[in-house]
Amino acid sequence: MWYGAEDDLTAWHALCRAVGIELLPNTCKRCEEAVRRTYVNIVDLIEWGRSKRTEKVDTFLDLAELRAYTIEEHKIFTNPFNDRSSNVVLRHLLRKIFGKTR
Numbered sequence: 001m002w003y004g005a006e007d008d009l010t011a012w013h014a015l016c017r018a019v020g021i022e023l024l025p026n027t028c029k030r031c032e033e034a035v036r037r038t039y040v041n042i043v044d045l046i047e048w049g050r051s052k053r054t055e056k057v058d059t060f061l062d063l064a065e066l067r068a069y070t071i072e073e074h075k076i077f078t079n080p081f082n083d084r085s086s087n088v089v090l091r092h093l094l095r096k097i098f099g100k101t102r
Helices: 009-018 027-034 042-051 063-073 087-093
Strands: none
Touching: 009 027, 009 042, 009 087, 027 087, 042 087
């Protein structure tokens, strides 16, 4: 799905398309910046990818909206990625749902 390496522009473009980023950035760094501004429930994203639907996955306006939806729907993604050492593009969608943010 979108578990490609952070230096793989093809993996970044697949993730960007999935979350509705229509003008694909031309570098991995710009893709990362665009994805980090996107709020999506990762459980929904994975289910969306497995279903092979053509429309983009639902996104949220901000962290508060994503947090409320995630908690209400009980769609909690257990983070298998070590925040610093993981080299996969999906980790850039991780958001702190419980507790205080920095």
